[in-house]
Amino acid sequence: EIVLTQSPATLSLSPGERATLSCRASQSISSYLAWYQQKPGQAPRPLIYDASNRATGIPGRFRGSGSGTDFTLTISSLEPEDFAVYYCQQRSSWPLTFGGGTKVEIK
Amino acid sequence: QVQLVQSGAEVKQPGASVKVSCKASGYTFTDYSLHWVRQAPGQGLEWMGRINPNGGGTNSAQNFQGRVTMTRDTSISTAYMDLSRLRPDDTAVYYCAREDSLKGDCFDPWGQGTLVTVSS
Numbered sequence: 001e002i003v004l005t006q007s008p009a010t011l012s013l014s015p016g017e018r019a020t021l022s023c024r025a026s027q028s029i030s031s032y033l034a035w036y037q038q039k040p041g042q043a044p045r046p047l048i049y050d051a052s053n054r055a056t057g058i059p060g061r062f063r064g065s066g067s068g069t070d071f072t073l074t075i076s077s078l079e080p081e082d083f084a085v086y087y088c089q090q091r092s093s094w095p096l097t098f099g100g101g102t103k104v105e106i107k
Numbered sequence: 108q109v110q111l112v113q114s115g116a117e118v119k120q121p122g123a124s125v126k127v128s129c130k131a132s133g134y135t136f137t138d139y140s141l142h143w144v145r146q147a148p149g150q151g152l153e154w155m156g157r158i159n160p161n162g163g164g165t166n167s168a169q170n171f172q173g174r175v176t177m178t179r180d181t182s183i184s185t186a187y188m189d190l191s192r193l194r195p196d197d198t199a200v201y202y203c204a205r206e207d208s209l210k211g212d213c214f215d216p217w218g219q220g221t222l223v224t225v226s227s
Binding site for chain 2: 001032034036038043044045046049050053055056087089091094095096097098099100101
């Protein structure tokens with residue numbers, strides 16, 4: 001099973017600041033990584049697929065990068081609605097797995 | 108629009124089974140696989156398994172093998188997830204999500220979630 005490790009667990013930032021979230025895979029997953037955003041009481045929604053492609057309707061301030069074992073989600077300038085929990089997920093091999101999540105909170 | 112609507116909340120006793128439904132609309136049901144993901148209170152996301160509505164083939168996580176059964180009824184565009192021998196630590200919100208094969212197989216959209224509470 002591929003383990004995804006997200007860091008940091010919590011990121012405390014102010015609106016307008018840049019957020020950098022990391023996801024590391026226990027073995028190479030090529031570019032088969034997606035990122036999801038989840039707000040309290042809501043289902044997750046996709047942000048990025050295949051490491052760097054934005055999902056439908058996702059604004060340009062969200063950028064995904066990386067391949068192999070190291071991946072990054074960057075939010076260039078945090079908007080109030082971006083404070084949420086972010087998960088990475090791999091589809092390289094069964095079972096599909098999620099990272100433990102990074103909470104982006106208001107400082 | 109593409110939508111997944113799940114059945115309502117359930118309260119079950121330990122040892123019982125629960126069946127959660129996921130009704131799809133806005134697309135051809137048999138063209139996309141459906142996944143099941145759960146989230147315990149205050150915890151992260153856990154992938155449980157998936158069903159290919161075209162044929163009914165399934166894959167499931169080792170943690171759930173022997174306890175989870177995924178089925179579908181193509182006549183009503185509905186998928187089902189049956190979890191047996193429930194334990195208190197199965198208390199969670201259960202989501203279905205469509206695998207979008209046009210976008211890197213990412214999960215889009217998700218159902219609204221079904222809270223399953225296991226308690227005596």
